[in-house]
Amino acid sequence: MSSRRDFLSGAWAAAGAGAAVAGAAVLGKALSGSPEEARTVELPEALLMKAERDGGLVHDGLLVRGPATAPVVLDLTCTHLRCRVAPVEGGGFSCPCHGSRYDAEGRPVSGPALKALARPHLMRAGSGFTARLS
Numbered sequence: 001m002s003s004r005r006d007f008l009s010g011a012w013a014a015a016g017a018g019a020a021v022a023g024a025a026v027l028g029k030a031l032s033g034s035p036e037e038a039r040t041v042e043l044p045e046a047l048l049m050k051a052e053r054d055g056g057l058v059h060d061g062l063l064v065r066g067p068a069t070a071p072v073v074l075d076l077t078c079t080h081l082r083c084r085v086a087p088v089e090g091g092g093f094s095c096p097c098h099g100s101r102y103d104a105e106g107r108p109v110s111g112p113a114l115k116a117l118a119r120p121h122l123m124r125a126g127s128g129f130t131a132r133l134s
């Protein structure tokens, strides 16, 4: 005869096993360096104007800079194992996970990352753009 304690113990064990499987899948994906699913980010004109005026800004994981009519966009996802890189003082980017450094154009300069930061494909969308990350 099973008791309430047995039932709860089994439920917790099942929940723990499920969490372990989900965690392993996420970790495996992160360690494989496999790309995330393709996504798009809208870059409306007002955001592009602000980026131009302020000398650049970070929006939804992207660095946006340059003229609003011809923006330059970098994906701030580290090309090593996909951590989020951050702009550093004096230009360039740094990854907090394993210390990769990129120059201001997103080219790797040190650390384990070997590929440059991705530049999303930009498509005109009204008076703004849509950035497509693959």
Ligand code: FES
Residues within 6 Å of the ligand: 078, 079, 080, 081, 082, 083, 095, 096, 097, 098, 099, 100, 111, 112, 113
């Ligand atoms: S994820 Fe390893 S250096 Fe960025």
